[in-house]
Amino acid sequence: MAIGTPGAQGSRGADLDVRAITKRFGAVVAVEAVSFTVRAGEFFSLLGPSGCGKTTTLRAIGGFETVDEGDILIGGRPMGRLPPNRRETNMVFQRLALFPHYSVFDNVSFGLRMRGLPAADRARRVGEALARVELGNLGARRIGELSGGQQQRVALARALVNEPRVLLLDEPLSALDLKLRLQLQEELKRLQRSLGTTFIYVTHDQGEALAMSDRIGVMASGRLEQVGTPLEIYERPATRFVAGFIGDANLVEAVVEAVDGDGLVARVGEARVRARRQGWERDGTSLTVCIRPERVRVTRPDGRPDGLLGRVEDRAFSGSLVKYRLAVPGLRLHAAVPYIHGTALFDVGDAVAVGWEGDQAVTVPP
C-alpha cells in the first residue's frame, strides 16, 4: 500500500480507470457497461436516483463487490478480485460503520494498526488526522458519546489517516440535517483541495454534486448517462434524464423546422421556439427542448406571431423569485422570475407571452 503525500500523485494522470464494468444480482443488472476515468486529485461524483447503480459501482471500486465483466484499474493496476484490504482505497460508509467498542482514537488508528505502524507513529498521525477534522481533543471519547456531525468527522478521519490513493464516499452526509450538511459539504471540499486526494463521492442530491464536484457522472438504471463538469451537464445535458435530473427543467417535445448555425427553430404544436444546437439535429428531427425555469421570460402579449401564448395557472411568491405555472396550448411550463422591488406580477388567469433567448434553451435527444 502506497504511503506518501497524496498530492505527489497529482501529475500522474488517471488514478482510477473503470473499464466497462457490469454487475448482476441474479437477473437484475445493477451496473451495465459503465466506463469512466478519474484523474489524480479530482473530486468526482456519481449522481443518480436510488437504485441507479452508483453505490454498486462505488462498492466495486472498493472491492466489496466483484464485477461480472470489465475491470477496475487503480493507479494503473488492475484490481480483478482483490479484497478491500489489499486496495489503495478507503471508504466512508453511508451508515459510517464506526466501531462502537473502540474510542475515537482507536477507530482512527485501526487502519494504521493493521499496517503494523509503530505506536508512536500511529499516535502522531491519528493526532494530525483528528486535528484536521477539528476533533483534536475528543480522541478518548466513545463513539456513542459523539453527535452526528462529530461521528461524520471521525469516519472521515478514519479513512483519510491511511492516505488512500482514492477515497470512496457513499452518501456520507445523507443522515445529517440540512444546515450541518451544507457546512460539512464545504469542509469536505476544502479538505479534498488541501490534501489533493482523489474523491469518488456517491450522492442522489444534485445540489450537493453540483456544488462540490470537479466532474460528475450521472447514472440511471445501471448506466452512465453522462460525464462532465457541473457546468457541462447543466448546460449541455446529453439525455432527457440528465436534463430533468440536474436542476429544474421544462422539457418540451418539438420537431426541428430549420437549422441555422449554432441555433435552430423547432415547432411545438402551432408555435415556434428557438434553441441552441448540439450538432446532431437535422430538419424534421424530433427532439426535446430543455429550458430552465429561471430562463423563461413571462411578458404581456405583444401580438408577435412566433412565441408561445399562455395563461398563468398558478403563482407562488418565494421572496427572491416568483414562480409561475403556465398553461400553453399542448404543454405546461414552469417559470421562475427574479423578484426585485417594482417587478410587475401576473395574476392567476392572466394571458401572457412566454419566451426565451434562443441560446438559453438547449436540445436533448427525445
Place this chain on the structure above:
Amino acid sequence: MRVRGGLAALLLAPVLALTVALYVVPLGVYLVNGFYRFKDGRILREWTLDTYRAFLTDAFSYKIVSTSLLLAGIVTALALVVGYPLAYALHTRVKSARARAVLAVVLFCPLMISVVVRTYGWLILLANQGLVNMTLLRLGVIDQPIRLLFNMQGVVISLTHILLPFAIFPIYSVLGNLDPSLKEAARDLGAGPWATFWRVTLPLTLPGVASGGVICFTLALSAFVTPQLLGGGRVQVLPLTVYNSTVEINWPEGAVTSVALLALSILAVWAVNRGLRRLPIGVRL
C-alpha cells in the same frame, strides 16, 4: 417501552399470580424445611441451623459443589466453542433465507424430543459396544473400548449436545443484528478475515456469547436427567443430591442443597452481568 400503571398491572397480573402460586409459594414451603431438624428418618418441626452448618462443614458437599461447577463450566465452554462457529456459519455462509430457516429447525429439533429420550440415545451411542467405540475400533484409533458411560465424559458429551441450541441462538441473533458494514469497514481499513473477526465481530457479539453462556451454565448446573442416567452414580452433582435427599425424606438436606444450587445460579448470572457492564456496548441480560 413504558406502559401506564393500570394497564401494566393488568398485563403482569396473570404471570405474577402464576409465578407466586406455582413457584414462590412451593419453593418457600420446601425451603423452610432447611431450618427444621432431621433426626432418625423424621423431620422435626424445631428451628435449627444445624443442616446448614452440616452442609457448610462437610467436605463431601464441597466435592458435590465443585463437581457441579466443573460439569457446568466444561459443558458451557464446549457448547460455546462448538456453537459459535455454527452460529457464525449459519449467519454468514447460508445465503438463502429458506435454507437458513430449514437449518434453524434442524438445530432446534432436539429440543422437541424429551431429554430422557435423547439421553437414552446417547446411552446406546456411547456404550462399550456402541457406535462411537465400534467406529473407533474399526478405524484402529483405539484397541479396546474407551469408557464413555457412567462417568464425567459421557455426561459432558450428552449435556453439551442437549444444551447446544441454547448457545447457538443468542449468538446467532446478535450476529444478525450486527451492522454488516462494520465488517466491511474493518476489511476496508486493511484487516484480513481473521483480524476482522478478532477485533470487530467477536467483541461485538460477546453479549450473545454471554447470554448463551449463562443459559447453558444455569441449565447444566441444574441438569438432573443426564447426570442421573449417564453418570452411573459417579457424577454426584447438586440436583442429584436434592433428589436423593428428598426421596429419603431428608427434606432439610434437600432444601439446603437447593439453596446452594440457587445461590450458584444467581451468582453466575450476576457475575456475567457485571462483566457485560464493563463492555462498552451496553447490553444487559
